[in-house]
Amino acid sequence: xxxxxxxxxxxxxxxxxxxxxxxxxxxxxxxxxxxxxxxxxxxxxxxxxxxxxxxxxxxxxxxxxxxxxxxxxxxxxxxxxxxxxxxxxxxxxxxxxxxxxxxxxxxxxxxxxxxxxxxxxxxxxxxxxxxxxxxxxxxxxxxxxxxxxxxxxxxxxxxxxxxxxxxxxxxxxxxxxxxxxxxxxxxxxxxxxxxxxxxxxxxxxxxxxxxxxxxxxxxxxxxxxxxxxxxxxxxxxxxxxxxxxxxxxxxxxxxxxxxxxxxxxxxxxxxxxxxxxxxxxxxxxxxxxxxxxxxxxxxxxxxxxxxxxxxxxxxxxxxxxxxxxxxxxxxxxxxxxxxxxxxxxxxxxxxxxxxxxxxxxxxxxxxxxxxxxxxxxxxxxxxxxxxxxxxxxxxxxxxxxxxxxxxxxxxxxx
Amino acid sequence: xxxxxxxxxxxxxxxxxxxxxxxxxxxxxxxxxxxxxxxxxxxxxxxxxxxxxxxxxxxxxxxxxxxxxxxxxxxxxxxxxxxxxxxxxxxxxxxxxxxxxxxxxxxxxxxxxxxxxxxxxxxxxxxxxxxxxxxxxxxxxxxxxxxxxxxxxxxxxxxxxxxxxxxxxxxxxxxxxxxxxxxxxxxxxxxxxxxxxxxxxxxxxxxxxxxxxxxxxxxxxxxxxxxxxxxxxxxxxxxxxxxxxxxxxxxxxxxxxxxxxxxxxxxxxxxxxxxxxxxxxxxxxxxxxxxxxxxxxxxxxxxxxxxxxxxxxxxxxxxxxxxxxxxxxxxxxxxxxxxxxxxxxxxxxxxxxxxxxxxxxxxxxxxxxxxxxxxxxxxxxxxxxxxxxxxxxxxxxxxxxxxxxxxxxxxxxx
Numbered sequence: 001x002x003x004x005x006x007x008x009x010x011x012x013x014x015x016x017x018x019x020x021x022x023x024x025x026x027x028x029x030x031x032x033x034x035x036x037x038x039x040x041x042x043x044x045x046x047x048x049x050x051x052x053x054x055x056x057x058x059x060x061x062x063x064x065x066x067x068x069x070x071x072x073x074x075x076x077x078x079x080x081x082x083x084x085x086x087x088x089x090x091x092x093x094x095x096x097x098x099x100x101x102x103x104x105x106x107x108x109x110x111x112x113x114x115x116x117x118x119x120x121x122x123x124x125x126x127x128x129x130x131x132x133x134x135x136x137x138x139x140x141x142x143x144x145x146x147x148x149x150x151x152x153x154x155x156x157x158x159x160x161x162x163x164x165x166x167x168x169x170x171x172x173x174x175x176x177x178x179x180x181x182x183x184x185x186x187x188x189x190x191x192x193x194x195x196x197x198x199x200x201x202x203x204x205x206x207x208x209x210x211x212x213x214x215x216x217x218x219x220x221x222x223x224x225x226x227x228x229x230x231x232x233x234x235x236x237x238x239x240x241x242x243x244x245x246x247x248x249x250x251x252x253x254x255x256x257x258x259x260x261x262x263x264x265x266x267x268x269x270x271x272x273x274x275x276x277x278x279x280x281x282x283x284x285x286x287x288x289x290x291x292x293x294x295x296x297x298x299x300x301x302x303x304x305x306x307x308x309x310x311x312x313x314x315x316x317x318x319x320x321x322x323x324x325x326x327x328x329x330x331x332x333x334x335x336x337x338x339x340x341x342x343x344x345x346x347x348x349x350x351x352x353x354x355x356x357x358x359x360x361x362x363x364x365x366x367x368x369x370x371x372x373x374x375x376x377x378x379x380x381x382x383x384x385x386x387x388x389x390x391x392x393x394x395x396x397x398x399x400x401x402x403x404x405x406x407x408x409x410x411x412x413x414x
Numbered sequence: 415x416x417x418x419x420x421x422x423x424x425x426x427x428x429x430x431x432x433x434x435x436x437x438x439x440x441x442x443x444x445x446x447x448x449x450x451x452x453x454x455x456x457x458x459x460x461x462x463x464x465x466x467x468x469x470x471x472x473x474x475x476x477x478x479x480x481x482x483x484x485x486x487x488x489x490x491x492x493x494x495x496x497x498x499x500x501x502x503x504x505x506x507x508x509x510x511x512x513x514x515x516x517x518x519x520x521x522x523x524x525x526x527x528x529x530x531x532x533x534x535x536x537x538x539x540x541x542x543x544x545x546x547x548x549x550x551x552x553x554x555x556x557x558x559x560x561x562x563x564x565x566x567x568x569x570x571x572x573x574x575x576x577x578x579x580x581x582x583x584x585x586x587x588x589x590x591x592x593x594x595x596x597x598x599x600x601x602x603x604x605x606x607x608x609x610x611x612x613x614x615x616x617x618x619x620x621x622x623x624x625x626x627x628x629x630x631x632x633x634x635x636x637x638x639x640x641x642x643x644x645x646x647x648x649x650x651x652x653x654x655x656x657x658x659x660x661x662x663x664x665x666x667x668x669x670x671x672x673x674x675x676x677x678x679x680x681x682x683x684x685x686x687x688x689x690x691x692x693x694x695x696x697x698x699x700x701x702x703x704x705x706x707x708x709x710x711x712x713x714x715x716x717x718x719x720x721x722x723x724x725x726x727x728x729x730x731x732x733x734x735x736x737x738x739x740x741x742x743x744x745x746x747x748x749x750x751x752x753x754x755x756x757x758x759x760x761x762x763x764x765x766x767x768x769x770x771x772x773x774x775x776x777x778x779x780x781x782x783x784x785x786x787x788x789x790x791x792x793x794x795x796x797x798x799x800x801x802x803x804x805x806x807x808x809x810x811x812x813x814x815x816x817x818x819x820x821x822x823x824x825x826x827x828x
Contacts, residue, residue: 009510013510013513016513016517017512017513017516019517019520019528020513020516020517020519020520020527020528020529021512021513021516021528021529021530022528022530022688022693022694022696022697023697025507025508026530026696026697026700026701026702027700027701027702027703027706027707028702029506029507029508029702029707031507039507040507040508041507041508041509041510041512041513042502042505042506042507042508042509043501043502043509043510044501044502044505045501045502045505046502050502050505050506053509053510060506062506064504064505064506064704065506065704066704067504067704067705068504072502072505073500073502078499085492086487087457087458087459088456088457088458088459088460088464088486088487089680089681090478090481090482090680090681090682091456091458091459091464091478091486092443092456092464092474092476092478092479092789093439093443093445093453093454093455093456094439094443094454094455094456095455095456095457095467096423096427096455096457096467098431098435098455099427099430099431099434099435099455102431102434102435103430103433103434105434106433106434113434114433114434114435114436115434115435116435116436116440119533119534119682119703119705120533120534120537120703120704120705120706121703121704122703123534126567129575130567130574130575130576131575132575133575133576133577134574134575139577139578139579151700151701151702151703152566152567153540153544153566153567153568153580154567154580156700157700158699158700160544160548160695160698160699160700161543161544161545161546161547161548161695161698161699162544162547163547163553163583164553165553165579165580165582165583166567166568166579166580166583168579169577169579169580235704260704261704266503266504266705266708267503267504267705268504268533268682268704268705268708274436279436280436281574281575282436282440283436283437283440284574284575285572285574285575286440286441286565286570286571286572286574287440287441287565288440288441288442288443288565289441289533289534289535289536289565290478290479290480290481290534290535290649290674290675290682291481291533291534291680291681291682292441292534293441293443294680294682375506
């Protein structure tokens with residue numbers, strides 16, 4: 001399907017990009033595997049909407065892949081960032097917002113006694129692993145098969161350019177399968193520094209699995225029994241489910257948690273939160289970055305956390321996400337199509353029951369959504385924000401209805 | 415020595431920080447090892463000056479540890495950043511500035527055929543290593559003893575929290591000692607993916623050594639002979655010596671170069687530049703970050719590179735640095751003190767010839783400079799910028815003269 005959207009500027013930029021960037025683009029926003037309607041380059045964002053470089057508007061159900069929680073260009077976040085910026089950002093040391101943000105996070109997240117900051121999710125998960133290794137004097141790290149904890153060597157899924165040695169201390173278990181975690185730990189008895197786990201299983205290309213509370217409690221008990229640190233990777237879920245931590249409602253608290261994406265509404269920031277028992281090891285490792293102590297992202301984060309609280313951000317995005325899911329379910333039924341909507345309203349995943357490994361139906365659906373002004377992804381969970389209103393969702397559902405009819409027409413019922 | 419500067423707000427913030435951040439602070443800006451006059455927290459920067467949170471002003475000879483090259487709050491950089499910000503920063507994909515910046519870097523830096531972007535120096539050096547491993551199918555990486563290439567596991571100097579496996583493919587040579595590099599490569603014949611090297615030896619606590627051109631040419635030839643990639647770590651030197659690359663004047667071009675710090679005047683950005691032969695491997699590895707494609711830092715970088723060119727930034731900071739070095743030499747002589755001024759004017763390193771391993775003279779000097787309104791470092795090279803005028807340097811020299819007299823008084827001549 002050739003897109004009917006105007007792609008002139010996008011295609012010109014992509015041709016130029018291919019000369020000066022390998023493949024023209026890389027990483028999670030590369031559209032090379034997506035339907036041809038996908039734009040690669042964007043010019044603007046406002047509220048829950050983005051515009052591509054040809055001026056085509058979209059209701060954004062990807063939220064910049066997570067960071068946007070209050071809306072692009074949120075007035076309060078931008079005002080706080082601008083105030084800090086007019087004083088200074090990257091200086092010879094941190095600004096007062098560094099302390100204020102650490103205090104706010106420690107106050108908000110019950111397991112946390114202290115905080116450290118960095119720039120990306122990968123920084124945070126990797127720093128947490130380093131602190132766990134320092135605190136236990138052990139090397140092995142257990143993570144779930146297929147989980148994404150960033151692009152660091154210890155956890156990278158794509159092994160190209162990774163030395164075998166770099167993953168030789170990483171071992172695996174199955175998410176939501178406590179026996180597999182216990183077996184993995186037993187096979188490395190006395191050597192496990194940490195178990196790293198996401199608040200839910202949100203791997204690409206498959207249904208999202210909410211955590212089984214028994215699994216979460218079991219992993220917590222396992223860590224306590226073997227003296228390993230429990231690291232909760234909140235990079236993707238953090239601040240979308242519970243401002244106290246995504247596992248707080250089920251009563252399971254980690255020793256270390258890694259945060260990024262949503263904590264500063266699009267400003268580059270990450271945080272590691274930890275318990276008192278790991279405070280000393282956290283002083284013994286060395287980590288830093290030239291831009292890690294810049295105040296603007298921290299000021300933005302303080303405003304983001306306040307805005308999420310004052311505007312009931314989690315409640316709003318849950319309600320919008322639920323409205324979207326209900327609409328999608330009704331539409332799928334009316335078109336005679338079997339879908340699986342998994343995960344949670346704030347971070348929905350939709351797959352077609354009859355799709356094969358190529359996800360042809362998902363691709364057709366997502367491509368048609370983009371054609372019709374809704375930006376979402378065929379293989380990755382979507383994200384809602386506090387900026388999505390019921391009206392925005394109803395407008396998005398006009399596009400998804402067209403997209404379902406495209407799938408029905410091309411692949412038949414079911 | 416108790417500082418005579420007002421430290422009320424600083425000390426209050428530090429006390430609060432100690433409750434919610436391990437040791438109150440971490441990384442390169444932690445002042446725990448510095449003389450007591452050092453402020454930990456900063457409130458403001460403008461031009462070549464910073465203010466601590468108690469309002470004490472400093473002429474800044476650290477330039478935010480490198481990133482600041484055109485001056486804090488540079489009008490042109492901030493205007494470019496603001497224009498991009500009003501459209502959008504972190505969106506669902508890159509903005510046109512992504513392509514424009516890649517084109518500009520590829521045009522400016524002769525060895526570069528392509529560019530990739532990230533956020534920190536560590537991201538860039540580590541990405542370069544990954545691409546070299548992907549391109550050669552080999553694992554071993556050679557680096558100089560004592561060199562700083564960031565905080566990633568493969569190169570970390572502090573081993574706390576690092577598994578031995580993570581550095582098992584890293585081997586070492588002595589900077590400016592070609593025989594040691596050749597021996598290290600010979601010991602790992604057929605296994606070396608890359609030799610990583612800084613444009614000069616700028617380790618902390620010791621004289622900076624400019625590169626011996628014969629060493630640079632020899633390392634280039636060695637890489638060619640053994641089929642390894644030559645990675646030039648430009649994170650600290652980049653854009654302060656030659657906009658084409660720090661080794662361009664000696665005619666040695668790397669296969670990959672890693673950039674960060676100065677390329678966006680304080681905005682968080684890093685780049686890896688590479689040759690055509692490594693374009694395909696660069697498409698086969700997977701790397702990304704939630705904030706890597708944000709347009710604001712890229713717009714700031716374009717304005718920074720333009721400003722550095724239009725204002726002859728390298729020439730200006732060389733001239734200011736030379737004026738500073740001349741003044742320091744004269745003052746040291748007049749106080750009867752033996753100093754070693756090494757490195758280059760733009761990135762000077764000053765040590766006292768008679769200092770012992772504790773660097774007591776350096777500490778006394780730096781502490782007195784801070785007391786008298788000049789911010790520099792006792793163990794790390796300093797940085798000049800295009801914002802430092804002759805008048806600023808002359809003002810700074812008033813403080814350094816007092817500082818030399820403090821050293822002379824406390825430790826005697828020489």
